[in-house]
Amino acid sequence: MVLLSSARRRARGFHKLASIGALTLLFVASSAQAQGLSLSDVLGRVSAADPYGDVTGARIRAGEASVRQARVGPRPVVGLEIEDFAGTGPYSPFNRSQTTAYYERPVERGAKREARVGAAESELAVTRFRGMVRTLDLVAQVQMLWVEALAAQAAVSVAEERLAFAQRNAREVGYRVDRAVDPLFADERAKTAVAQAQIALDQAVEAARIARANLAAMWSGSDGFQLDMSAFWLTDVTLFEMEETPDIALLIAERDVAGAKIRLVQTLGTADPTFRVGVRHFGEGNEAALIVGGSIPLGSRRANTANIDRARSDQTAAEGEISLARVERKREIDRLVAERRAIATEVGRIDREVLPLAERTVSMVRDGFNRGGTAFTLLELAESQRVVSDARARRIELLRRFHLAGARLDRLTGRHASLFTSAENR
Numbered sequence: 325m326v327l328l329s330s331a332r333r334r335a336r337g338f339h340k341l342a343s344i345g346a347l348t349l350l351f352v353a354s355s356a357q358a359q360g361l362s363l364s365d366v367l368g369r370v371s372a373a374d375p376y377g378d379v380t381g382a383r384i385r386a387g388e389a390s391v392r393q394a395r396v397g398p399r400p401v402v403g404l405e406i407e408d409f410a411g412t413g414p415y416s417p418f419n420r421s422q423t424t425a426y427y428e429r430p431v432e433r434g435a436k437r438e439a440r441v442g443a444a445e446s447e448l449a450v451t452r453f454r455g456m457v458r459t460l461d462l463v464a465q466v467q468m469l470w471v472e473a474l475a476a477q478a479a480v481s482v483a484e485e486r487l488a489f490a491q492r493n494a495r496e497v498g499y500r501v502d503r504a505v506d507p508l509f510a511d512e513r514a515k516t517a518v519a520q521a522q523i524a525l526d527q528a529v530e531a532a533r534i535a536r537a538n539l540a541a542m543w544s545g546s547d548g549f550q551l552d553m554s555a556f557w558l559t560d561v562t563l564f565e566m567e568e569t570p571d572i573a574l575l576i577a578e579r580d581v582a583g584a585k586i587r588l589v590q591t592l593g594t595a596d597p598t599f600r601v602g603v604r605h606f607g608e609g610n611e612a613a614l615i616v617g618g619s620i621p622l623g624s625r626r627a628n629t630a631n632i633d634r635a636r637s638d639q640t641a642a643e644g645e646i647s648l649a650r651v652e653r654k655r656e657i658d659r660l661v662a663e664r665r666a667i668a669t670e671v672g673r674i675d676r677e678v679l680p681l682a683e684r685t686v687s688m689v690r691d692g693f694n695r696g697g698t699a700f701t702l703l704e705l706a707e708s709q710r711v712v713s714d715a716r717a718r719r720i721e722l723l724r725r726f727h728l729a730g731a732r733l734d735r736l737t738g739r740h741a742s743l744f745t746s747a748e749n750r
Contacts, residue, residue: 360549360550360551360552360553361549361550361551361552362552362555363467363470363555365552366466366470366539366542367463367466367467367740367743369542369543369545370462370463370466370542370543371459371743372543373542373543373544374459374462376458376462380455380458380459383451383455384448384451384452384455386451387444387447387448387451387452388448390444390447390448391441391444391445391448393444394437394440394441394443394444395437395440395441397432397437398430398432398596400427400428400429400430401427401428401429402425402426402427402428403425403426403428404423404424404425404426405423405424405426406421406422406423406424407421407422407423407424408420408421408422408607409421409607420607420608421607422604422605422606422607423604423605423607424602424603424604424605424615425602425603426600426601426602426603426615427600427601427602428598428599428600429598429599430596430597430598431596431597431598431599432596433594433595433596433597434590434591434592434593434594435591436588436591436592436594436596439584439587439588439590439591440588442584442587442588443581443584443585443587443588445584446577446580446581446583446584447581449577449580449581450574450577450578450581452577453570453573453574453577454574456570456573456574456741457570457571457574459740459741459743460570460571460735460738460740460741461735462542463734463735463740463743464731464732464734464735465542466539466542467731467734467735467740468728468731469535469538469539469542470539470551471556471724471727471728471730471731472535472538472539472724473532473535473536473538473539473551474551474553474555474556474724474727475535475556475720475721475723475724475727476528476531476532476534476535476536477532477535477536477551477553478553478556478720478723479528479531479532479717479720480525480528480529480532481716482528482713482716482717482720483521483524483525483527483528483529484525485712485713485716486521486524486525486709486713487518487521487522487524487525489521489706489709489713490514490517490518490520490521491518491521493514493517493702493705493706493709494511494514494515494517494518496693496694497510497511497513497514497702498511498514510702513702514702517706533547534547536549536551555727556723556727557723559664559667559668559671559672559723559726561661561664561665561668563657563661563733563737564733564734564737564739565737569653569736569737569738569741570738570741571649571653571736571738572646572649572650572653575642575645575646575649576646578642578645579639579642579643579646582635582636582638582639582641582642583639585635585638586632586635586636586639589628589631589632589635590628590632592628592631593628593632595620595621595622596620596621597618597619597620598618598619598620599616599617599618600615600616600617600618601614601615601616601617602614602615603615653736656732656736657733657736657737660729660732660733660736661733663725663729664726664729664730664733667722667723667725667726667729668726670722671719671722671723671726674715674718674719674722675719678715679712679715679716679719682708682711682712682715683712685708685711686705686708686709686711686712689704689705689708690705693705
């Protein structure tokens with residue numbers, strides 16, 4: 325029963341966290357239309373539209389009903405028996421019949437009811453944690469789609485910058501061609517670069533729309549919304565920690581189920597007697613007499629030996645799965661934390677070392693190109709601009725990987741377990 329009470333405390337703890345988180349999401353979602361959608365807004369919409377929440381709520385209610393049913397003991401029996409009638413000779417028709425009315429009641433021994441209730445409560449805890457784990461899986465999927473949508477939107481800005489570079493280059497090359505500083509083909513090459521940059525921008529805009537549509541499909545919405553990009557540019561490596569994640573709590577609850585089954589099967593080894601009391605009427609002489617009786621099954625303990633062994637094996641396997649899950653979880657968290665720190669370091673170096681130098685180079689090459697002469701050509705100017713655009717694109721890709729790893733970390737640490745309350749309350 326200690327294990328069962330600990331499982332209930334874990335469930336109540338997660339439920340309390342869930343209630344606080346749900347209120348926060350409802351408050352944030354109310355102002356989402358006035359600005360770009362944040363992750364909290366997106367998760368709030370998905371949680372409200374998740375059809376599996378109804379399934380989870382129904383399963384929890386079914387588990388609660390099972391607990392109530394487990395508290396019901398065996399029912400008493402009232403019966404009527406007629407013997408020695410409609411026979412032959414002196415036993416015909418009713419002159420020697422015997423009629424017995426009786427009350428029969430089984431008596432449970434060995435704490436069967438407590439064990440039965442404990443097993444039902446353990447199954448209910450498993451149902452709750454399974455619903456929570458399923459919610460976390462959904463949230464992780466949504467969070468990754470959100471990151472992909474942010475990265476696709478950020479890529480649009482790089483494509484716009486490349487188009488702006490190409491258009492400005494085309495204008496300046498046109499001036500140089502008009503002054504006969506550059507040959508005619510330089511103007512055509514500049515126009516080709518503009519066309520290519522425009523195609524790239526159109527593709528980036530379409531990719532961003534598709535990414536938003538994929539995200540909106542999680543709540544059956546449309547792609548007509550904007551995203552709050554502020555979180556995408558941050559590289560916060562703070563790790564959210566929970567004392568016990570829903571995944572581990574689920575394994576512990578499954579272990580508790582195995583322990584509850586052991587206790588339940590052990591109680592079945594204690595035989596339950598059945599007692600009977602009644603009145604018998606004798607047709608011959610029209611007399612009556614009181615009867616008392618009882619019975620008890622034999623061999624109950626030996627009949628459940630294999631069931632006990634199976635339950636103990638299930639419990640041992642559950643203990644091993646808990647240990648293995650904890651080791652794998654820690655190893656994966658350590659890997660993701662190290663990866664995110666390395667990415668954050670590279671992003672910082674791009675911001676401090678690469679982009680300032682690349683942008684200064686573009687300014688210097690452009691100044692020389694605008695002064696005329698042949699010291700600086702369109703190729704050199706385009707190359708210096710390409711370095712800037714490539715650095716920005718690299719930065720966006722790094723941030724995409726950073727936040728995808730963050731989504732995986734949030735899944736492992738159970739950061740968004742609060743969303744489970746919406747499913748439980750349906």
